[in-house]
Amino acid sequence: MATVGIGIIGFGVVGGGVVDVLAKDRAVIAARTGADLELRAVVSLPPYQRTDVLGASLGKDLAAITNDPAIRIVLLLVGGTTFAKDMCLACLKAGKHVVTSNKALIAEHGDALFAVAKEHKVAIAFEAAVAGGIPIIGALRDGLAANRIESITGILNGTCNFILTMMEQKQWSYQQALAEAQRLGYAEADPTLDVNGTDTAHKLAILSRIAFGIRVPLAALRIEGIQNVTAQDMASAARLRSRIKLLAMATQRPEGLELHVAPTLVPLDHPLAAVHMNYNGVYVVGSNSGPQLYTGQGAGALPTASAVLSDVIDVALGRAEQTFGSFGFVHHPTPPSFLPEAEERTASYARFVSPDKPGILAGITQILSSKGISIRSIFQGEADAQGQASIELVTHPARGGDFLDAVAEIDRKQLTAAPTVCYRRL
Amino acid sequence: MATVGIGIIGFGVVGGGVVDVLAKDRAVIAARTGADLELRAVVSLPPYQRTDVLGASLGKDLAAITNDPAIRIVLLLVGGTTFAKDMCLACLKAGKHVVTSNKALIAEHGDALFAVAKEHKVAIAFEAAVAGGIPIIGALRDGLAANRIESITGILNGTCNFILTMMEQKQWSYQQALAEAQRLGYAEADPTLDVNGTDTAHKLAILSRIAFGIRVPLAALRIEGIQNVTAQDMASAARLRSRIKLLAMATQRPEGLELHVAPTLVPLDHPLAAVHMNYNGVYVVGSNSGPQLYTGQGAGALPTASAVLSDVIDVALGRAEQTFGSFGFVHHPTPPSFLPEAEERTASYARFVSPDKPGILAGITQILSSKGISIRSIFQGEADAQGQASIELVTHPARGGDFLDAVAEIDRKQLTAAPTVCYRRL
Numbered sequence: 097m098a099t100v101g102i103g104i105i106g107f108g109v110v111g112g113g114v115v116d117v118l119a120k121d122r123a124v125i126a127a128r129t130g131a132d133l134e135l136r137a138v139v140s141l142p143p144y145q146r147t148d149v150l151g152a153s154l155g156k157d158l159a160a161i162t163n164d165p166a167i168r169i170v171l172l173l174v175g176g177t178t179f180a181k182d183m184c185l186a187c188l189k190a191g192k193h194v195v196t197s198n199k200a201l202i203a204e205h206g207d208a209l210f211a212v213a214k215e216h217k218v219a220i221a222f223e224a225a226v227a228g229g230i231p232i233i234g235a236l237r238d239g240l241a242a243n244r245i246e247s248i249t250g251i252l253n254g255t256c257n258f259i260l261t262m263m264e265q266k267q268w269s270y271q272q273a274l275a276e277a278q279r280l281g282y283a284e285a286d287p288t289l290d291v292n293g294t295d296t297a298h299k300l301a302i303l304s305r306i307a308f309g310i311r312v313p314l315a316a317l318r319i320e321g322i323q324n325v326t327a328q329d330m331a332s333a334a335r336l337r338s339r340i341k342l343l344a345m346a347t348q349r350p351e352g353l354e355l356h357v358a359p360t361l362v363p364l365d366h367p368l369a370a371v372h373m374n375y376n377g378v379y380v381v382g383s384n385s386g387p388q389l390y391t392g393q394g395a396g397a398l399p400t401a402s403a404v405l406s407d408v409i410d411v412a413l414g415r416a417e418q419t420f421g422s423f424g425f426v427h428h429p430t431p432p433s434f435l436p437e438a439e440e441r442t443a444s445y446a447r448f449v450s451p452d453k454p455g456i457l458a459g460i461t462q463i464l465s466s467k468g469i470s471i472r473s474i475f476q477g478e479a480d481a482q483g484q485a486s487i488e489l490v491t492h493p494a495r496g497g498d499f500l501d502a503v504a505e506i507d508r509k510q511l512t513a514a515p516t517v518c519y520r521r522l
Numbered sequence: 523m524a525t526v527g528i529g530i531i532g533f534g535v536v537g538g539g540v541v542d543v544l545a546k547d548r549a550v551i552a553a554r555t556g557a558d559l560e561l562r563a564v565v566s567l568p569p570y571q572r573t574d575v576l577g578a579s580l581g582k583d584l585a586a587i588t589n590d591p592a593i594r595i596v597l598l599l600v601g602g603t604t605f606a607k608d609m610c611l612a613c614l615k616a617g618k619h620v621v622t623s624n625k626a627l628i629a630e631h632g633d634a635l636f637a638v639a640k641e642h643k644v645a646i647a648f649e650a651a652v653a654g655g656i657p658i659i660g661a662l663r664d665g666l667a668a669n670r671i672e673s674i675t676g677i678l679n680g681t682c683n684f685i686l687t688m689m690e691q692k693q694w695s696y697q698q699a700l701a702e703a704q705r706l707g708y709a710e711a712d713p714t715l716d717v718n719g720t721d722t723a724h725k726l727a728i729l730s731r732i733a734f735g736i737r738v739p740l741a742a743l744r745i746e747g748i749q750n751v752t753a754q755d756m757a758s759a760a761r762l763r764s765r766i767k768l769l770a771m772a773t774q775r776p777e778g779l780e781l782h783v784a785p786t787l788v789p790l791d792h793p794l795a796a797v798h799m800n801y802n803g804v805y806v807v808g809s810n811s812g813p814q815l816y817t818g819q820g821a822g823a824l825p826t827a828s829a830v831l832s833d834v835i836d837v838a839l840g841r842a843e844q845t846f847g848s849f850g851f852v853h854h855p856t857p858p859s860f861l862p863e864a865e866e867r868t869a870s871y872a873r874f875v876s877p878d879k880p881g882i883l884a885g886i887t888q889i890l891s892s893k894g895i896s897i898r899s900i901f902q903g904e905a906d907a908q909g910q911a912s913i914e915l916v917t918h919p920a921r922g923g924d925f926l927d928a929v930a931e932i933d934r935k936q937l938t939a940a941p942t943v944c945y946r947r948l
Binding site: 309367 | 523539543547550551553554555556557649655656657660661664665666667668669670735793796808809810811812813814815816817818819822824825827828829831832834835836839840841844845847848849850
């Protein structure tokens with residue numbers, strides 16, 4: 097068994113997790129997989145939270161990695177896309193394989209980096225970039241290699257899922273739940289990229305690339321976050337035997353690929369409804385495999401280290417090079433067409449706040465019917481002190497544009513007294 | 523891209539599924555993975571259900587495969603262990619890689635076959651042997667390579683899960699549900715190996731080998747099937763907010779490995795409780811990844827073909843050879859100790875049928891208490907016309923031997939009027 101030298105760039109939570117796993121289990125991993133991993137250098141900007149690096153060097157100079165011929169694999173564990181991209185390019189050009197957990201880097205600069213990697217005959221691996229410890233990249237790329245992927249529906253951001261779970265279980269407001277997530281370390285001080293759906297979108301772009309063999313410009317993705325989800329929305333969902341989850345969805349339709357990130361009503365009997373707290377879940381439908389569900393912890397030091405090291409082992413054994421060299425990251429025979437929102441097919445939820453007077457319900461249902469939208473269930477409670485009643489309904493799947501047109505017409509005809517709240521429903 | 527010749531042995535349901543997938547998607551698979559798979563020979567005993575084999579030869583002579591130098595990979599898709607083993611050995615000795623869905627073959631003869639494969643520098647791959655289309659072997663072996671696996675809990679037999687689901691949902695007897703499974707093709711005419719737990723045990727032995735790096739003699743497994751599960755048991759489970767599932771469990775304890783297959787009460791809030799019908803589910807706890815769930819279709823022509831072809835692609839790309847050569851199928855540093863049933867730790871369910879007279883409940887609870895067993899919940903309904911009442915209880919986790927001793931003592935002291943029904947509870 098040959099010893100394989102590795103270097104780490106970025107010594108934060110994930111880097112620390114990798115060191116902890118190697119400290120405890122280097123021999124176990126070697127016995128199991130045939131890959132004996134020797135950490136030789138950690139490159140990170142001081143000050144250092146910790147200095148135990150298993151006898152490796154610790155400093156800020158990248159040359160400790162690029163000039164060490166014994167280091168074959170670099171673990172790029174920093175966030176952002178500017179510094180990370182420079183580091184990645186430097187390592188690839190020095191002939192090092194790169195394993196990274198940086199989803200933004202792969203989603204935004206994957207093409208450029210893959211090209212440089214191929215030129216230098218090294219591999220880039222990024223299992224840790226999506227869904228933390230769940231080996232979903234490997235499953236889509238290798239395990240389901242003999243399928244056409246029909247759809248991917250994912251809960252891909254643990255921060256959002258924690259917040260939504262807290263809102264549901266404790267009847268908290270978004271702000272209360274966010275504060276609790278920050279207190280427990282599930283949300284960062286600036287949670288913007290998590291809660292506004294950007295992080296989820298990066299992950300969806302990566303999964304779509306693997307699953308559908310296409311480039312996914314982030315501009316092709318409709319992205320909606322969870323900041324506007326209210327306690328009332330959660331209660332409405334519960335009454336409809338559903339939960340609100342931030343879903344990333346990629347669906348192959350005959351007319352094109354439908355891609356979006358949005359808070360969505362998930363019926364309780366759908367497997368994704370049971371994915372709680374900081375967990376991630378990915379529901380994949382393959383043409384031969386049928387529907388499958390993968391769930392697990394999507395972030396955190398050790399789950400992410402688990403994914404990073406699975407890639408490192410794959411590279412060390414020579415498998416990743418083989419995969420990276422032959423896998424068609426862009427193999428779709430025709431340039432894909434991305435469906436505009438109007439062309440999506442989706443069931444929807446709407447809550448109309450209306451004056452409690454004759455003709456309102458008839459007006460709303462007539463407009464929906466005129467657009468060809470069929471109502472699956474409807475609920476109206478007593479009017480409140482202001483004489484306003486909430487009418488909540490769920491539609492059968494319909495063309496998204498028709499539904500939005502109907503809602504706009506209902507609002508325009510003054511059948512409502514406040515802006516209508518709409519969600520997709522799975 | 524090089525074309526890779528493949529041959530199939532056994533042209534039943536799975537073989538037909540493989541041909542169907544290649545007929546439809548050979549080009550898609552090639553574009554995606556870099557592996558262009560050419561079917562060159564199908565070897566099977568006549569009469570043939572179908573003869574469309576994509577231009578390959580179809581006959582009963584194995585030489586069509588072993589003598590064809592262009593065939594690098596053999597898909598061994600027959601059941602049983604005698605003929606299958608001979609075929610497997612002949613192919614390995616002819617320098618062919620073997621991909622198989624035959625769980626009994628790998629569970630019972632894995633060691634011998636692996637040794638011959640290594641000698642002839644070829645690989646054996648068997649993703650399809652466990653959980654059909656779910657890539658669970660790849661997940662345990664590669665995706666979770668940097669974990670110590672702490673436990674595996676699996677619903678691994680779709681026939682049993684279908685029968686139990688029908689019993690629960692329709693309040694059917696075991697016989698009624700079995701008949702329906704046979705009518706729908708989910709159970710064979712002779713369902714013995716499925717319903718008595720043998721098939722599940724074979725799969726557990728294979729998963730344990732991958733996860734724990736040990737040989738698992740089938741004799742080390744305690745195996746209980748579902749034949750004795752009654753409609754009354756299902757109703758009792760439902761009252762306790764649980765479902766009965768046939769579980770395969772492997773749990774690493776400080777004292778040794780606990781391995782068994784048994785019908786078990788699964789609380790509704792456990793993710794495996796939501797695995798219904800003919801689906802499989804595997805719940806894995808890794809030391810770094812934490813708990814993960816994988817679900818999907820565990821059998822059928824296309825899901826199994828999906829798994830078989832993922833292995834074929836892995837072999838075609840050279841990855842499987844790499845994995846097979848380096849993976850420590852037996853790497854556990856010390857000979858493992860398998861825990862006897864008495865040493866298991868498990869929560870339990872018991873239903874005592876007792877005469878409705880003073881002192882019974884006191885007697886039962888006193889005996890349980892004297893063995894150190896703590897009761898989690900208890901339920902007693904009205905006595906029936908014969909003056910007998912059912913006392914049902916669930917214990918906290920305890921030493922299995924202590925629980926069984928207590929039940930034996932309760933029965934011996936004539937606190938019961940019929941044999942006590944016991945199940946493990948997750």
